[in-house]
Amino acid sequence: MTDPAHLPATSAPVGGPHAAADPSPYAVRFGRTDPSLGTFSVRGVDPLADTALLHRWVTHPKASFWLMQGASLTDVEREYMAIAAAEHHDAFLGLHDGAPAFLIERYDPAFVELKGLYDAQPGDIGMHFLVDPAPSGGPLHGFTRAVLTTVMAFLFEDASVRRVVVEPDVRNTAVHALNEAVGFQVVEKIAKPEKEALLSVCTREAFEAATEGGAR
Numbered sequence: 001m002t003d004p005a006h007l008p009a010t011s012a013p014v015g016g017p018h019a020a021a022d023p024s025p026y027a028v029r030f031g032r033t034d035p036s037l038g039t040f041s042v043r044g045v046d047p048l049a050d051t052a053l054l055h056r057w058v059t060h061p062k063a064s065f066w067l068m069q070g071a072s073l074t075d076v077e078r079e080y081m082a083i084a085a086a087e088h089h090d091a092f093l094g095l096h097d098g099a100p101a102f103l104i105e106r107y108d109p110a111f112v113e114l115k116g117l118y119d120a121q122p123g124d125i126g127m128h129f130l131v132d133p134a135p136s137g138g139p140l141h142g143f144t145r146a147v148l149t150t151v152m153a154f155l156f157e158d159a160s161v162r163r164v165v166v167e168p169d170v171r172n173t174a175v176h177a178l179n180e181a182v183g184f185q186v187v188e189k190i191a192k193p194e195k196e197a198l199l200s201v202c203t204r205e206a207f208e209a210a211t212e213g214g215a216r
Contacts, residue, residue, distance in 0.1 A: 019182075028095070032155045038097045040150040045091040047080040052198055053133065054080065062133035065172050067194060088112045091161075092154075094147060102147045103130040105132060106155065109165045117190050118199055123162030125155055148178050149211055156204050163204075177216035183210035 026049075031041035045054070055076040058068040068076070083091045090113040094102035107113055109126035129151045131144050155164055168175045170189060176198060183206035187199045 002059060007167040015203075023085060032153055034146045034149075037140060037146050039102075040146065041095045041098075042092045042150070042154050043095065045080055045093050045103070047077060047083070047084050050093060050100075051062060051077040051080070054103065056134075057130060058104060059134055063130060065175070066128075066130055067171050074123055085187060086112075087192075091145075092152065096143075096147075101135070102151075103134050104128070104151050104154070112188055113192075114165065114199075115192075117192070118165070118187070123161065124165050124201075125158075125161045125163070126165050127155060127167075127168075145178055145181060152202065152207050152211075156207060160203070164201075164202045166200050167192065168200070169195045172199050181210065183207040191211055 025044040026046050028041045028043045031039060033039050034092070045181075051073055055071065055073050058066045058076060059071055061069075063069075068079070071079070080091055083089050088108040090106050090108070092104040093100055094104060101215060105128040107126040107128075109115070109118070109124050110120035113126055114120070129148060131147050152164060153172065155161055164184075166179060166184065167190065168179070176186075179200055179202070182202065184200040184202040187201055189201045190197050
């Protein structure tokens with residue numbers, strides 16, 4: 001990061017051209033409209049009010065790569081309370097047409113997840129995302145790619161962010177294909193305590209080229 005001691009300005013309760021007037025950290029702070037799938041928006045995770053929802057998502061069998069399969073409600077609450085209190089890590093709930101649909105975690109990779117495992121550069125930001133594994137209306141064609149496009153546009157809205165860095169499990173081939181579709185390039189395999197990961201990066205320019213200007 002430009003200032004490695006802090007996450008970008010969008011970690012503040014309100015900031016950027018899409019920010020809501022409501023100063024609540026749980027107010028919608030970013031939004032975009034997909035021409036085929038409707039409106040996507042992002043707000044902060046409320047570690048108390050969102051616990052039951054997040055517990056259903058992170059413990060679902062389809063969310064095995066999130067590594068919280070055996071977590072209890074209390075475990076999930078504590079995890080997101082800790083993230084809310086962390087200096088280099090934060091979490092957001094993504095909405096589709098106003099309804100919860102995906103989870104984002106954003107972190108400074110110089111301090112979280114990748115500390116000491118790669119050559120961190122100023123302007124790097126790390127990211128995890130999870131789409132609702134069992135949507136009530138069933139899966140929509142192109143939905144996960146639209147979610148990832150929204151996540152990337154949200155991260156790059158901060159002018160200080162130059163690259164998004166991810167470290168998915170090498171076995172998660174579906175995510176590798178999605179990452180490539182929005183501009184990520186594989187750097188190398190790295191060994192983490194919990195998995196073998198595929199370190200990949202996406203520059204602002206690569207994202208814009210892959211999504212016709214950032215899909216704004």
